[in-house]
Amino acid sequence: METSNFIKLKCKRCNNAQITYGRATLWVKCKKCNKLLLRPQGGKAKLKAFVKNVFK
Numbered sequence: 001m002e003t004s005n006f007i008k009l010k011c012k013r014c015n016n017a018q019i020t021y022g023r024a025t026l027w028v029k030c031k032k033c034n035k036l037l038l039r040p041q042g043g044k045a046k047l048k049a050f051v052k053n054v055f056k
């Protein structure tokens with residue numbers, strides 16, 4: 001799956017949705033509960049949370 005654009009992640013724990021860049025090189029954590037939502041793996045982001053929308 002291509003994740004080269006902005007994506008909306010939905011936290012499984014607290015249901016908070018936040019937008020991040022699909023090719024993030026930093027770990028993305030939930031702004032509310034600090035749960036890990038996304039981590040970089042081999043140059044492409046590994047999704048740890050639900051992707052709600054992909055903006056093209």
Ligand SMILES: [Zn+2]
Binds near residue numbers: 011016030031033034
């Ligand atoms: Zn959360």
